[in-house]
Amino acid sequence: MDSLKQMAEAVIAGDVEQCVSLARQAIQDNLDPVEVIQQGFSNGMDTVGRKFESGEMFLPEMMQAAEAMNAGVAVLKPAIESSGSGSLQEFGKVVLATIQGDMHDIGKNIVKLLLATSGFEITDLGKDVKVAAIIDRAEEVQASVIGVSALMTTTMGYMPDLIQELQELGIKAEFPVMVxxxxxxxxxxKEIGADGYAKDAVGAVRVAKGLAQK
Ligand code: B12
Incomplete structure (x- = not known):
């Protein structure tokens, strides 16, 4: 089994030690840490989500898988940070949050890591953040971009609220929103009037750079 597949399996099994040791091995083997996260650990999470949905896995196992994934990502973090261009170029400020009612932050944290290492200054408001708090902070730090994450169909409905609120306040043009x-x-x-979307953290960096330069 190749190492990316082993990583996915280790996440599915919720095996913290195995995730840590595979991540360490990946660094020794000079694998691209971002690819390792996206093609390895995240793939495992997708399977976990499917198994949860079909009733093959339950909440405690999903929590264990999240812990294992976080442990693997923590090992890779310094390698990603040292490969970044953060100190070379400053692209702007991003206010980042997982939307109201939503506790999922693994993906948001990966987006944060990549944005930070690509030269953005990040204000991370964490998870379960109310629309008003996101707007307040964006105004306070004069954000170049607002980035919002949602992992549930029930919570993504707060994203249009954010955009509508910005419109009503007349500050939509000042704060481009990527979701x-x-x-x-x-x-x-597009439908909700967001300024950008990316399916993964690498794409998020590309989109944020485009929006920050506007
Ligand atoms: C891990 C996980 C959990 C963990 C979260 C731990 C944590 N700290 O985040 C725990 C166990 C706590 C959890 C809890 C729950 N979960 Co959950 N969870 C997942 C799971 C398996 C994986 C999510 C994940 O971390 N993926 C890995 C990361 C790296 O990927 P990602 O988040 O998609 O992020 C990437 C991209 O999307 C993108 N991205 C992410 N954010 C942003 C932001 C911007 C601006 C941009 C540009 C890009 C971007 O870049 C990231 C990196 O490449 C998903 C299934 C799935 N496939 O999504 C279910 C899932 C999201 N959970 C689900 C559910 C139902 C729940 C619970 C309600 C379960 C319960 N009965 O309590 C609770 C919700 C609590 C709450 N109020 O939020 C459902 C949601 C269904 C729905 N309504 O839509 C899912 C889809 C599982 C399923 N198939 O049923 N969960």
Whole structure:
């Protein structure tokens, strides 16, 4: 079994030690840490989500899988940070949050890591963040971009609220909004009037750079 497949399996099994040791091995083997996260660990998470949905896995196992994934990502983090161009170029400020009612932050944290290492200054508001709090902070730090994550069909409904609120306040043009998270799609982003969408963290960096330069 190749190592990316082993990583996915280790996440599915919720095996923290195995995730850590595979991540360490990946660094020794000079594998691209971002690819390792996206093609390895995240693939495992997709399977976990499917198994949860079909009733083959339950909440404690999903939590264990999340812990294992986080442990693997933590090992890779320094390698991603040291490969970044953060100190070379400053692209702007991103206010980042997982939307109200939503506790999922693994993906948001990966987006944060890549944005930070690509030269953005990040204000991370965490998870379960109310629309008003996102707007307040964006105004306070004079954000170049607002990035919002949602992992549930039930919580992605707060994203249009954010955009509407910005419109009502007359500050929509000042704060471009990019959205993401597993249930969010390009079409939906367009429909709600978001300025950008990316399906993964690498794409998020590309989109944020475009929006920050506007
Ligand atoms: C791990 C997980 C959990 C963990 C979360 C731990 C944590 N700290 O985040 C725990 C166990 C706590 C959890 C809890 C719950 N979960 Co859950 N969870 C998942 C799971 C398996 C994986 C999510 C994940 O981390 N993926 C890995 C990361 C790397 O991927 P990602 O988040 O998609 O992020 C990438 C991209 O989307 C993108 N991206 C992400 N954010 C952003 C933001 C921007 C701006 C951009 C541009 C891009 C971007 O870049 C990221 C990196 O490439 C998903 C299934 C799935 N496939 O999504 C279910 C899933 C999201 N959970 C689900 C459910 C139902 C729940 C619970 C309600 C379960 C319960 N009965 O309590 C609770 C919800 C609690 C709450 N109020 O939020 C459902 C949601 C269904 C729905 N309504 O849509 C899912 C889809 C599982 C399923 N198929 O049923 N969960």
């Amino acid at each position: 993401g998270g597993a249930p969010v799609t390009e079409e939906w982003a």
